[in-house]
Amino acid sequence: MTTPSPQGFPRVGRPRSERATNAILEATADLMEEEGFAATTIEAIASRAGVSKVTIYKWWPTRGAVAIDAYFRRYHETLDFTDTGDVAADLSAQLQLLITTFQGRAGTIMGELISQAQRDATLAAALRDGWLQPRRDLTAKVLRLAIDRGQIRPDVNIESIMDQLYAPVYWRLLMRHQGFDHELVLSLVDNVLHGVSANPNLA
Template sequence: MVPVGPGSGRPGLDQTGAGRSGPGRSGPGRPRSERARLAILDAAADLLIEGGLAAATMEAIAARAGVSKVTIYKWWPSRGAVAVDAYFHRYRPEMGMFDSGDLARDLTAQITLMVDAFRGRAGAIMAELIGAAQTDAVLADQLRALWIKPRRDAGTILIQGAVDRGELRPDLDIQIALDQLFGPLYFRLLVRHLPLGDPMPAALVRAFLDGAR
């Protein structure tokens, strides 16, 4: 399967530089320290895994990374922004997106990756980030820029390709289709009325294709 992302010439999960609040951008003056940036991201990710968002304070991140809070604030405007960036620094490879030209297989594979990740620590942290985003505008913007938009862009390419190949009907609303495919994962993650189970990926893709052809 071909990755949808950098190097593919197609927008995907990892093409997120435009949404970064600081560390992904270059600026005038002295070059930023990549070593310090990665130390901050690793420290924040470790703290998120160990104790959730409450543990990832600026003080704790600075102490764990061996930098000053001033250094962190040079690149990120808030604790929430660091946390979101650190989350995807750690977990993005586990939830990649691919385009093999086989829509059913690709969608099933992508949903399976998300189900597997969301059943573990990545899911608990994602739920906490989504909750915090309701009252933290900076965190919400970062979450949309680093996760929601890139994934929807990549999903749009996959589904539009199937429409162009005549596999799906031409009047399909792709944004609604993406909600239909991936929305149930977030609903179960947040509401917890039912588990994120193994049958979900195939069932969601089958229901989508039944209505989209």
């Protein structure tokens, strides 16, 4: 995030226009929702926000950076951590929250952001640090608590478990080879918790 830190002490000179910042982020989010990321050019954002291009370039290095700030600002609510003691339920709740978000516009846009991240390392980092990691941290917490309680084997690789829970969602979001719904959530959690082997004792 590029937003400057207004750390109490006021700087000299005309202060950054809050109106402009808001207008830019709102315009960006609107454009991404209505026209898609491809049409969300700097010029379109500037025009819609009633702002000069230079003002955008002043605060964000690329349109990817604007986009992700706008995205986080608009879709910031989808985080959940509740420890009910029921691993399956807790993981399902987290997964379901993500899927619900992605069923609206936010899903398509996330796909486009991931797409853009392939050619914009800064955006990739922002996505990892600002979106992915917070969610993984919460899931990791659930898994570690479960291990402490003896519900999950202590020798497993937590990272790969999380990928097996989350990656399918993003993968279907990107490739659209299958849809995603609550049943998928149950299936993903069940598979990875209990395995699909017919005779688990012989594992």
